[in-house]
Amino acid sequence: MQIRTATQSDLEQIVAIYNQAVAEGNCTADIEPVTVADRREWFNSHNPEKYPVYVLEDTDDTGIIAWYSLSAHRRGRRALQNVAEISYYVDISHRGRGVGRKLICHGLKEAKTLGLHNLFAILLDTNQKSVVLLKKYGFSRWGHLPEIAEFPDRICGQYIYGRKV
Numbered sequence: 001m002q003i004r005t006a007t008q009s010d011l012e013q014i015v016a017i018y019n020q021a022v023a024e025g026n027c028t029a030d031i032e033p034v035t036v037a038d039r040r041e042w043f044n045s046h047n048p049e050k051y052p053v054y055v056l057e058d059t060d061d062t063g064i065i066a067w068y069s070l071s072a073h074r075r076g077r078r079a080l081q082n083v084a085e086i087s088y089y090v091d092i093s094h095r096g097r098g099v100g101r102k103l104i105c106h107g108l109k110e111a112k113t114l115g116l117h118n119l120f121a122i123l124l125d126t127n128q129k130s131v132v133l134l135k136k137y138g139f140s141r142w143g144h145l146p147e148i149a150e151f152p153d154r155i156c157g158q159y160i161y162g163r164k165v
Helices: 008-024 036-044 099-113 128-136
Strands: 002-005 053-058 063-072 083-090 118-124 140-150 155-164
Touching: 002 099, 008 036, 008 053, 008 063, 008 083, 053 099, 063 099, 083 099, 099 118, 099 128, 118 128, 128 155
Parallel strands: 083 118
Antiparallel strands: 002 053, 053 063, 063 083, 118 155, 140 155
């Protein structure tokens, strides 16, 4: 497996993996699947020099099996320029195999290289697998936004987990 900086040609697979999380209903606050066109502006806003998107490729020709991004927090506010939100998604067929761990470890290492001092993740409070993973790598709960996410069949909150890099 190899982690590398994502390119425009990876966007279709990035979107496909993200839409698996949308379909599950407990991994993201999007309710409807997104399109490549929907995500193009998001992708282009990620400067690889400071806030990159990375993909994890399986070297046995499976292709991209996971991805993560480091996103600016409150873009343009200079006092926050060394803070990033980490978001990560793993193809459903590769979960439970340590892929998420690889993404988090890589993200922590890269954050230092990019001059980031704090990383945080925002996740639905029903996403206990991510809570466990983040805690394992030194993230702690920095906040809770109760009952903020309104789905057609339920309401849930969001956690903010963070750590110094």
